[in-house]
Amino acid sequence: MLMVSLDNAQATPLVEQIVDAVRSQIDDRILRAGMKMPPIRKLAESQQVSRFTVVEAYDRLVALGYLRSRRGSGFYVAPRREGGEGRQLASTDxxxxxxxxxxxxxxxxxxxxxxxxxxxxxxxxDEDGLRRHLRSLSRRPDARLTAYGTAQGYLPLRQQLQVKLAEFGIGAAPHQIVLTEGATRALDILARHLVKPGDTVLVDDPGYFNFFGNLRLQGAILVGVPRKVDGPDVEQLEALLAHHKPRVFFTHSVLHNPTGANLSPGVAFRILQLAEKHDFLVIEDDTYADFHPHATTRLANLDQLNRVIFVGSFSKTLSGSLRVGFLAARPDLAAELTDVKTLTSVASSEFNEQLVYQMLTDGHYRxxxxxxxxxxxxxxxxxxxxxxxxxxxxxxxxxxxxxxxxxxxxxxxxxxxxxxxxxxxxxxxxxxxxxxxxxxxxxxxxxxxxxxxxxxxxxxxxxxxxxxx
Amino acid sequence: MLMVSLDNAQATPLVEQIVDAVRSQIDDRILRAGMKMPPIRKLAESQQVSRFTVVEAYDRLVALGYLRSRRGSGFYVAPRREGGEGRQLASTDxxxxxxxxxxxxxxxxxxxxxxxxxxxxxxxxDEDGLRRHLRSLSRRPDARLTAYGTAQGYLPLRQQLQVKLAEFGIGAAPHQIVLTEGATRALDILARHLVKPGDTVLVDDPGYFNFFGNLRLQGAILVGVPRKVDGPDVEQLEALLAHHKPRVFFTHSVLHNPTGANLSPGVAFRILQLAEKHDFLVIEDDTYADFHPHATTRLANLDQLNRVIFVGSFSKTLSGSLRVGFLAARPDLAAELTDVKTLTSVASSEFNEQLVYQMLTDGHYRxxxxxxxxxxxxxxxxxxxxxxxxxxxxxxxxxxxxxxxxxxxxxxxxxxxxxxxxxxxxxxxxxxxxxxxxxxxxxxxxxxxxxxxxxxxxxxxxxxxxxxx
The missing domain is CATH 3.90.1150.10 (Aspartate Aminotransferase, domain 1)
Structure with a gap:
């Protein structure tokens, strides 16, 4: 039997009061493994709090490994492991x-x-193109094949990306661009730097599942923003922001994975307004950019890398085997993210970055x-x-x-x-x-x-x- | 003025009692930014605790961003930032x-x-060798140049590594080997999986500094084990283990970076005994293996990947630009680490792994x-x-x-x-x-x-x- 006594006058937020009450009752074995938790609506009513408050508390308890959710059935007390161990491993699970x-x-x-x-x-x-560029790279006297690349990545490719981003209407100098081992590593580096365990991160619902797993590994609490045909549902986003303090909203603007939808200019503008008002950063994943035949709306196009960090990749159009991706961000953030990249992998593959550079610049990519x-x-x-x-x-x-x-x-x-x-x-x-x-x-x-x-x-x-x- | 009242009878360890006392006095502004903390010896004497206890408490407070250490001068209360933010960023700093x-x-x-x-x-x-292999790869009909590699990495290279590890006397089947974007990424994946914020990790003192930065990013508390000419100082290691509960000891056996020393068989045996007794894992970094002209002692050679995880790389001998490294571990751990690799970068570069494979197997590497x-x-x-x-x-x-x-x-x-x-x-x-x-x-x-x-x-x-x- 769950006992909660909430106090609006306390400095501790209501969500945390619920989390603390449940945790201590599980720790003290008042609530035991397998027991069903009160349904969200019921607990919200009995405690006279909003359903959002209960949802967030339950989400946090799931992330902490105290509760498990069963599809269509509700929330249950998680099996206990010795020490603090189980709780941390649960999110990895x-x-x-x-x-x-x-x-x-x-x-x-x-x-x-x-x-x-x-x-x-x-x-x-374009496998033939890749074979041709391999041979040509093998003959270039200036090819750097054995040395470590620079921390931020091969400069000519970053200069080329500056041109590419300018075509999308995004101004990004080469020092704002960090090359990474694919878009997923770009997102990984962003999560390492921006998300601390217990932080709330907004994500598209539905959205890119591998990154959800990455965020969980980082200890983040994921809150889904429903997608509509013109982008994230801004009404729902605003309602969520009344109850959450996200550090980051991770979203996908062009040819959204999995729905294939594009972002409309009006929705883009509202998201950026809300980001300003509620002070969060937006990570804009543009992995499928080059599959879109026409000019279309991007958040980074409006915001010009002020609150938006832009992520791209050549894995879908050139080669998933080369692992070349990038991020573009505010200069101060780009410098910090370069350091995180260095601590986690020293440098990316300059060898592969040279190949991609050659393929982009020999004129036939378009x-x-x-x-x-x-x-x-x-x-x-x-x-x-x-x-x-x-x-x-x-x-x-x-x-x-x-x-x-x-x-x-x-x-x-x-x-x-x-x-x-x-x-x-x-x-x-x-x-x-x-x-x-x-x-x-x-x-x-x-x-x-x-x-x-x-x-x-x-x-x-x-x-x-x-x-x- | 620091006030601590320790209670041996309490369940809370003494280290945590000190940490809590200092934290709350800093939070309550009793101790203010810039104030000098009592010297370790003095606090240990006044509280009748060992110096180890105070050292660990101060280390944790530094990791949490509450204290800063100044070279040769002691510990000081760190500048305050708003919210919980400053503390987390401090370790990133x-x-x-x-x-x-x-x-x-x-x-x-x-x-x-x-x-x-x-x-x-x-x-x-061997830049010429690399150029030659580039051309030969460009002509191989079976070369996989555009597709994503498998999660664990290019199987023929893993099979080749099985042979290579067998030469070191280490038995590792291909499913125990995970290819990574260099040794640093192998260490990064290990830190992601094995180290949670606040965990104590033993490291060589002196040792590989970039990984220290990586561990700090992960929120680990680093405790240095002094190196001697025959490996880590096992007397000191044993003394440290009386006061710390490390999850992992990260060390470097062959041609140690930075001292160039090798591990002796006797020291290797003692380390593994202590790992068994105190239940920690050992990460053995063998980045400089191929520079050693003779057979020499490795922990993984004695332990056969039971408690030891072995890390290697081709960055030093073949190319830092290709970013090909690997780890070898117990089968269950290898599977888990493959998942962490997938969540953080999808896959490594099969393209580069094929190149390294060709270079290793055409006979002239030796x-x-x-x-x-x-x-x-x-x-x-x-x-x-x-x-x-x-x-x-x-x-x-x-x-x-x-x-x-x-x-x-x-x-x-x-x-x-x-x-x-x-x-x-x-x-x-x-x-x-x-x-x-x-x-x-x-x-x-x-x-x-x-x-x-x-x-x-x-x-x-x-x-x-x-x-x-």
Whole structure:
């Protein structure tokens, strides 16, 4: 039986009062492992506090390893481990659920159908171009092949990125750009520097799941901001900000992963207004930028790297094997983040940065992207037609990129559907993996370059009782 | 005026009682910024506790940002910042001192004399071999250039490392080996998984400074184990273990950085006995392994990856620009560490791993190492002669590798000497940067491949009043 006595007059916030009461009753074994916690609504009513307060308290207790949430069922006291150990490991456990899924995607054999992968098939990429640049790099007398690179990364590539960002309307001098081992490492370095254990971080719901795992590893408390077709739901964001003090909002503006949606200018402006008012930083992940055929809105375009830190990558268009990504930030932040990079990996691979630089500057990257965008548009059409034949509902028709977000009618959660697909070696990513607390979701992410094969349509048609052609 | 009343009967350890007392008196502004804390010996006597207890309490307070230590002068109350912020940032500040030094070394211009760098000049390495392998990789039909690698890293390289580790007498199956973006990232992944904020970590004193910065970033409390010529001082280690509960001891067995010393079998055995008795893991950094011409003792050789996690790298012998390193661990730990790698960087560069694999297996790596070791032995002789001419005392004559550890007579600290050298664009690493709390040190690390140039001898000869030739 949970006993809480809250005191509005106390300096300690109500959320912390609940957290403390629950923790001490679990520590004292008044609440025992497996016991069900009062439902959020009920506790909120009995204590005369808002549901937000209870949600945040429960979230923190989950992050601390005191509670576990069970899908559709509620919150339970977590199994006890000796010492303080269990509590800290628990958050890693949850982070690792995500890592496990990622590992499945990376390590899946050649016969696995990666119908929901986050990247393109290798043979869609410019392998010949890469081979040609390898040979040319091997002959350049000025190639630096053996020495450590500089802390911030290969200067000519940073200068090239300055030009690229200027095309997006973002002003960033080379000293504001830090090269990293892919976008995920850029996000990792940001989390290391900006997020302390126990900090609240706002994330897209749904959003990039591997980074949710990274944030959990860092001890962050994740609060999801629902996505709409024009970007994060700013009404909900404002309501959340009445109850949370986030340090950072991590979001994805262009060809959002997983929904494929773009940010509208009006929503971008409101987010930046709220960031100013509530004093948080925004990390804008732009991993899929080069798949978008047209100019579109970015937060960093409005804000000019004042409150926004911009993250990009060449893993999707050039090579996931090279591990070249970058971040762009305010000069003072860029310097600090360079130091964090140095402490965590000395330097990134200048060797690979030289290769990417050569590929960007020899003039054919733009033409290559045009072809790729054309091929993706065609695959997207095919995927949308397949989805229509099977009878799934599409979230939106994406303006580019690799993702289609769709749901079968009548499902509350598609986790079991994804498991059945996995048994046939078809990798389907169920919506719950993109949600910050792995809440149930009826949505599926399709990768248009992989999903339009007969096996996927057959599986979905048969399983959902549709009429596959 | 500090007021502490300790109670042996309390469940709270004495160290924590001191920490709590000091914290609350700083929070309550009884102790104010800039005030000097009682000397360790005095507080220990007045409270009738061991000096270890006070040292640990002060160390924690420094890590928490409440105190600052001033070289040769003692501990002072740190400047206050608003909120809890300052305390957390303070540990990053100290981590970043180290990053700053590392950045200087990486970014120093072509005219900087890197007399104490941690790596060889690029032109000592096998650049031609690398160019040749680049071309051959560009032609291999089976080269994977664009796709993401697997989570654990390129399997053929892991199989090759199994063979290499077997030569060191270490049994490690490929599934026990995780490839990483250099040894520093291997250490970073280990710190992420094994070290929680507030954990005590034992480190070599002196030892690898960049990793000290990394551990501080992770919120660890560093306790230095003094090095002797045959490895860590096991008497001191045992004394420290009476007062600390470390989770991990991070040490360096072969051609220790910075002293160049090797581990003796007897010391290795005692360390492992103590690890068993006090239940901690040992991280054995073997970055300089391939510079050692002879078979030598390693902890992982005795322990066979039970309590020891082994870290290696190809940055020193093949290329710092490729960023290929690895760790080897117990199977369960290797799986967990692979997940942490995935959450922090998705995968390492399979592209670069293929290159390193080709270079290791085409048969000339062994011959190349023989030549390199011969050249290093000659440079070491020259460096020792130079040091003798200047009148410095040598810690030991190293059996291989790149480092000579030496001190000028009559110095308690050589930080000012290193600053004077920096003004002449000569990078000399003063001993204090290798010490976990940046304590004063009379020692200097020389890199034999860089230091034997007239400018270094002239500077040291003139500054120290010796007789340069």
């Amino acid at each position: 949850r982070a690792v659920d995500v890592a496990w899924m990622m590992r499945q995607a990376l390590d899946g054999g050649a016969d696995q159908i990666k119908a929901s992968a986050g990247w393109l098939p290798p043979d869609w990429l 033409k290559y992207l045009d072809r790729l965008q054309g091929r993706l548009a065609q695959a997207t059409d095919e995927c949308l037609r397949m989805i229509e034949r099977i009878g799934l509902e599409v979230y939106l028709e994406p303006k580019g990129g690799v993702f289609v977000w769709a749901r079968p009618p009548g499902f509350e959660d598609v986790a079991a559907l994804a498991s059945a697909a996995a048994a046939q070696n078809i990798m389907l990513a169920p919506g719950k993996v993109f949600r910050p607390q792995m809440q149930p979701s009826p949505w599926l992410r399709f990768n248009v370059a992989f999903a339009t094969v007969p096996a996927v349509e057959r599986f979905l048609g048969e399983t959902l009782g549709g009429c596959p052609t | 100290r981590a970043v001192d180290v990053a700053w030094m590392m950045r200087q070394a990486l970014d120093g211009g072509a005219d900087q004399i890197k007399a104490s760098a941690g790596w060889l000049p690029p032109d000592w390495l 011959k190349y190492l023989d030549r390199l070791q011969g050249r290093l032995a000659q440079a070491t002789d020259e460096c020792l002669r130079m040091i003798e001419r200047i009148g410095l005392e040598v810690y030991l004559e190293p059996k291989g590798g790149v480092f000579v550890w030496a001190r000028p007579p009559g110095f308690e600290d050589v930080a000012a000497l290193a600053s004077a050298a920096a003004a002449q664009n000569i990078m000399l690493a003063p001993g204090k940067v290798f010490r976990p709390q940046m304590q004063p040190s009379p020692w200097l690390r020389f890199n034999v491949a860089f230091a034997t140039v007239p400018a270094v001898e002239r500077f040291l000869g003139e500054t120290l009043g010796g007789c340069p030739t």
